[in-house]
Amino acid sequence: xxxxxxxxxxxxxxxxxxxxxxxxxxxxxxxxxxxxxxxxxxxxxxxxxxxxxxxxxxxxxxxxxxxxxxxxxxxxxxxxxxxxxxxxxxxxxxxxxxxxxxxxxxxxxxxxxxxxxxxxxxxxxxxxxxxxxxxxxxxxxxxxxxxxxxxxxxxxxxxxxxxxxxxxxxxx
Numbered sequence: 001x002x003x004x005x006x007x008x009x010x011x012x013x014x015x016x017x018x019x020x021x022x023x024x025x026x027x028x029x030x031x032x033x034x035x036x037x038x039x040x041x042x043x044x045x046x047x048x049x050x051x052x053x054x055x056x057x058x059x060x061x062x063x064x065x066x067x068x069x070x071x072x073x074x075x076x077x078x079x080x081x082x083x084x085x086x087x088x089x090x091x092x093x094x095x096x097x098x099x100x101x102x103x104x105x106x107x108x109x110x111x112x113x114x115x116x117x118x119x120x121x122x123x124x125x126x127x128x129x130x131x132x133x134x135x136x137x138x139x140x141x142x143x144x145x146x147x148x149x150x151x152x153x154x155x156x157x158x159x160x161x162x163x164x165x166x167x168x169x170x171x172x
Contacts, residue, residue: 009138010138010139010140011138013134013135013137013138014091014094014095014098014134014135014138014140015098016131016134017130017131017132017133017134017135017137017138018095018098018099018102018131018135018142019098019102019131020127020128020130020131020134021099021102021127021128021131021132021135021142022066022099022102022103022106022131023102023106023127023131024123024124024125024126024127024128024129024130024131025040025103025124025127025128026063026102026103026106026107026108027106027108027109027113027124027127028112028113028114028120028121028123028124028127029120029121029124029125029128030044030065030108031108031109031110031111031112031113031120032112032114032117032120032121034117034120034121034124036128037165037168037169038144038145038165038168038169039069039072039073039143039144039145039168040065040069040103040128040144041168041169042072042144042168043065043066043068043069043072043103044065046068046072047063047064047065047068050064050068051064061105061107062104062105063103063104063105063106063107063108064104065103065104066099066100066101066102066103066104066105067100067104069096069099069100069103069143069144070096070097070100072144073096073100073143073144073147076143076144076147076148077089077092077093077147079147079148079151080092080141080147080150080151083151083154083155084147084150084151084154088140088141088150091138091139091140091141092140092141092142092143092146092147094140095135095140095141095142095143096141096142096143099135099142099143132146144168145164145165145168146161146165148164149161149162149163149164149165152164
């Protein structure tokens with residue numbers, strides 16, 4: 001009984017975390033044309049390149065960012081499986097699939113909900129940060145730099161998980 005309650009709690013936290021994360025990005029950060037850090041920011045830049053420079057047609061009700069986010073995480077699944085094991089890899093795969101789906105289907109408003117860039121940045125950052133924190137608290141990962149960081153921390157005990165996130169965000 002305890003295992004089922006714990007599994008249910010982790011599942012709810014993972015779903016809620018990914019939903020809050022995607023809402024923070026799509027409802028607050030994307031409408032004011034700012035970029036997130038990490039693999040979400042990389043996905044935003046690739047989407048911009050595809051839609052603005054290569055003129056890929058946009059599909060109503062679907063944002064390419066979610067699909068791109070999932071695609072660029074695929075190579076990391078293999079690393080996660082090798083280093084962290086099957087359970088972490090499966091929970092991370094499910095979490096990334098949820099985050100990708102939410103990022104793909106939560107509509108980005110054409111007019112920002114919050115016009116003030118600083119307030120929108122803080123609100124979007126808090127939302128996406130709380131969402132990512134819930135996912136990590138549930139024992140999963142949203143992929144990207146989290147997978148790289150967790151794997152490096154396991155193979156190099158002195159390595160800090162947040163270091164890789166900071167490096168990637170600075171590059172973006």
